[in-house]
Every structure is written in structure tokens, then in C-alpha cells.
Amino acid sequence: xxxxxxxxxxxxxxxxxxxxxxxxxxxxxxxxxxxxxxxxxxxxxxxxxxxxxxxxxxxxxxxxxxxxxxxxxxxxxxxxxxxxxxxxxxxxxxxxxxxxxxxxxxxxxxxxxxxxxxxxxxxxxxxxxxxxxxxxxxxxxxxxxxxxxxxxxxxxxxxxxxxxxxxxxxxxxxxxxxxxxxxxxxxxxxxxxxxxxxxxxxxxxxxxxxxxxxxxxxxxxxxxxxxxxxxxxxxxxxxxxxxxxxxxxxxxx
Amino acid sequence: xxxxxxxxxxxxxxxxxxxxxxxxxxxxxxxxxxxxxxxxxxxxxxxxxxxxxx
Numbered sequence: 177x178x179x180x181x182x183x184x185x186x187x188x189x190x191x192x193x194x195x196x197x198x199x200x201x202x203x204x205x206x207x208x209x210x211x212x213x214x215x216x217x218x219x220x221x222x223x224x225x226x227x228x229x230x231x232x233x234x235x236x237x238x239x240x241x242x243x244x245x246x247x248x249x250x251x252x253x254x255x256x257x258x259x260x261x262x263x264x265x266x267x268x269x270x271x272x273x274x275x276x277x278x279x280x281x282x283x284x285x286x287x288x289x290x291x292x293x294x295x296x297x298x299x300x301x302x303x304x305x306x307x308x309x310x311x312x313x314x315x316x317x318x319x320x321x322x323x324x325x326x327x328x329x330x331x332x333x334x335x336x337x338x339x340x341x342x343x344x345x346x347x348x349x350x351x352x353x354x355x356x357x358x359x360x361x362x363x364x365x366x367x368x369x370x371x372x373x374x375x376x377x378x379x380x381x382x383x384x385x386x387x388x389x390x391x392x393x394x395x396x397x398x399x400x401x402x403x404x405x406x407x408x409x410x411x412x413x414x415x416x417x418x419x420x421x422x423x424x425x426x427x428x429x
Numbered sequence: 430x431x432x433x434x435x436x437x438x439x440x441x442x443x444x445x446x447x448x449x450x451x452x453x454x455x456x457x458x459x460x461x462x463x464x465x466x467x468x469x470x471x472x473x474x475x476x477x478x479x480x481x482x483x
Contacts, residue, residue: 225431235434242447285454289447296443300436398451405458412465419472 192270194411201404209401215394222387230384236300241387243293245395250290250318251353253283253399257325258350261343271407273339274414276346277329278406282399284322291315302366310359311367314352321349335414 190196223241230237257279263272294312295305306312325342332338360369380388433440 229434234436235432235440236436238433238440239443242443246447282454285450289450292446292450293443296439296446300439402454402458405462409458409462409465412462412469415474416465416468416472419469419474423472 194270194274194414197271198408198411202408205401205404208397208404212394212397212401215390215397219387219391219394222390226383227387228383233301236297237384239293239297240384241391243290243297244388245392246286246293247290247315248392249395249399250283250287250315251356252396253279253286254318254322254346254350254353256403257283257346258353261346261350264339264343265347273335273343274407274410275403276325276339276342277335278403278410280322280325280329282402282406284319284326286395286399287315287319287322291319298366304366307366309365309367310363311356311365314356314359318349318352318356321352325349335417 190200219241223238227238227241229235257276260272260275260279263269264276291312294315298307299305325346328342328345329335329338332341359365360367
């Protein structure tokens, strides 16, 4: 029991110490990047050479293989940031705000990609690039929330103080995530309801689900790689700030 | 490659937009990482960069 407690403390200490975190996670970057690349190549092969045209949407179903992973990540990245915000506010975890800061531009990118691919899918399918319905409007709001968070980080010189403000803002903005998810059930919309993650199973045939899942994991692994590298950079950036302040005060290292 | 039908331009534009954006994000991440490491070296960081403790 006591040994378990010591081991758990050691694990959390390693995770909480920025230098240890970087050392610990650095060996993961290249294997994850390689796996992501292989999955992207396989996904493209399945999307363009194996996937059939869908019964109703025809060939535009191929846009789904990049749209759905982007849309999934737009919300998953925000969920990661909300969990990190709790880590910042409740446990004052040193890596939690580093995680929040690294994730925000990635979340904004995936959200912008989801909106872009959704518009290109909407035009041939619904006859319009844009409609102010629940799903699209709440996703646009999510993009603006990401922009707000990025701007907040840049507004503070003291990043520890910024972290607490951003954490509160992130948790308030998290209310938008269930709105995006359930908007297709709550309001009349052009957007199709959930067709993959359903209690009664996916409504798509396996030849369409396969490229979708391959791309889903390719995108998610890419996010993991970019998030890790972004966190490593943020740890070093804070070390740079510390050294620059010491140099300005004329202290030795 | 199979024919992409009547809406080929929408499909190709979606994929081009996604992969150009991903390439930009990957490049930005790598450039930011290298710039920060170089700055640490300029400041004469005596610790290994990956041991940095802010």
C-alpha cells in the first residue's frame, strides 16, 4: 500500500515536472509522427481508390473522410483544454497551463478546417456553402472562442496569471461543446444527425467506415504529436523568459 | 484513381485546403521549436534544453 502510494507520487511528480515531462514524452514524438504518416497515406488510398460513392451523396462522401476527423478534433481539443483548465485551477499542475496554451492554436486550426470542409461538402449536398443552423453556428462560435483564448494568452506578460484567467474562460466556453454535439437533435438543421457513434451502431457500410476510421486515427495521432512538440516548445520558451529576466537583472545563471 | 464525378472540384478543394493547412501548422510548430532552442543556446543555457524547468 505504502509502496503503491510512493509509486503514484513518483508518476505524478514526473508528469508535473516540466523537464521530466519533456524527457519522458520526447521519445514518443517520432514513432507517433511515423504512425500518423502511414495512417494518412493508407487513409488517402482508401478514400480515393477503395471507397465507393455513397448512395445519396455520391462522390462527395469522400469529403467526409477529412471533415469528420477535423470536426471531432475541434471538440476533442477543447475537451483536452477544459480538462487542463481544471488541472490549473484545482491542482495548480505546472503542465496543465502548458497543455492549454499549446492546444489552443491546434484547436482553432481543426475548427477552421471543419468549417471549410463542411462548406465544401454542403454546397453540392444542400445547395449552399453556409446556413445559420445550430451545428454550423455553434462551431463558428467555437472558432471565435479559440481566437479569444489565443488573444488572452498574448495579452498577459505573466503567463502564470494568464493561465488562471484563460482556465476560467475555457471552462465557461466549454458549455458550447454539448451544444455543438446535440444541436442536430435539439433544432431543425440541414446537418445530418450522428451516424457513426450511435447506441445502435454505425449506419454506414464497412467500406465507408474503414477510410473514416483510418483518417480519424491519422488526424488524432497528428494532434498528439503537435501537442507534445508544442508543449516541449512552451516549456523551453518559459526557460528563455526566465534566463532573459535574469540577464536583464545582471544575475549569473 | 477513380473518377470523382460531377463535384470533383469540391472534393479536391477540400483535400487541398486540409493538407495545405496541416503542412502550414506542422511547419509553424517545427519553426517555433527550433527558434526557441536556438534562443536558449544564445542565452548560454547551461542545463540541457530538455531539462529546462521554467
